[in-house]
Amino acid sequence: MSVRIDNKKIWIDLDNSPHVPFFRPIMEELSKMGFTVVLTARDCSQTCALADRNGLRYERIGRHFGKNITLKVLGLLVRALQLMPFALKQKPALALSHGSRSQLVLSRLLGIPSILIFDYEFVQVVKPTWMILPEVVPAEAIEFDQNRIFKYPGIKEDVYVQTFSPDPLILEELGINGKDLIITIRPPATEAHYFKKESEVLFNATIDHFGRMDGVRMILLPRNMNQKISIREKWPELISKGRIIIPDHVIDGLNLIWYSDFVVSGGGTMNREAAALGVPVYSIFRGTIGAVDKYLAKNGKLILLESPEDIEEKISVVKRVPSADAGMRNNRTLDSIVGTIISLMDGEREKG
Secondary structure (H helix, E strand, C coil): CCCCEEEEEEEEEEECHHHHHHHEEEEEEHHHCCEEEEEEEEEECCHHHHHHHHCCEEEEEEECCCCCHHHHHHHHHHHHHHHHHHHHHEEEEEEEEECCCCHHHHHHCCHHHHHHEECCCCCCCCCCEEEEECCCCCCCHCCCCCEEEEEEEECCHHHHHCHHHCCCHHHHHHHCCCCCCEEEECCCCCCCCCHHHHHHHHHHHHHHHHCCCEEEEECCCCCHHHHHHHHHHHHHHHCCCCCCCCCCCCHHHHHHCCCCHHHEEECHHHHHHHHHHHCCCCECCCCCCCCCHHHHHHCCEEEEECCCCHHHHCCCCCCCCCCCCCCCCCCCCHHHHHHHHHHHHHHHHHHH
């Protein structure tokens, strides 16, 4: 089955919350070059709320089906079917995502060329037409036609960190006076297929450890309502005393990281955002460590925590003074990804 395409239209599917800041500058560059970008978003984590905050126009399609493997597979197929009317109406020349399995399934069914950008070589993916990976991820680690794999310099967070400007009003927004030690903490992705129980043990140990310290404010960013409820049930006293703060609305994650003294996270994106900003960051992710995190750890930009003892021994509990200049102001990662996308589209148009 195939559809007649609009050869200047690109369909981006925002499958998870990190995809919103990542694709925004890519969309802007593609639009400047005359391409039309259309968006869909899955109701997962804070994806839609972040898209709204960024003023993006999108169609909300599908939701997260939980951590049960059978339901995950069913949800993938159901959402692929839910996306079909959008794809048939828009007739895109290219389907683009950072790991949307439903989009990839539907693209293969409809004969729409697809690009999968991703940065974790152990993720389970549906095969696209092309792949775009960070240079530090060895292509041979991917079971795919090597001629259809393209590389970009840096890490994906470099795409949007280079445009970041700090706003100190976030401290006032969260009711923080700036004198306390500020720790931003992201729980592990308990509903992800790669989740390991050890990550949750480290998360609980982190809260308990810093909860015993005076002058510490922990900003917790739950991934969903279930996590938020669980945290409130486990640490009601720390919450009532203001030692744990759970924002009641979507906030600018980069800004929060910038004004934190350090970050502890079970999620790859927040770890790498902190590393890209030069903020001390400690990972409690206990799944298989990918090439990007190994690269950051080797270069001293990320510290991997492997046991509760590491929390006491490896985390440096010191106040941090943010510098005046936050952004790298280096467009090479963004330019490389956009250039590859356009080159592949041009090649398809020439074939057509």
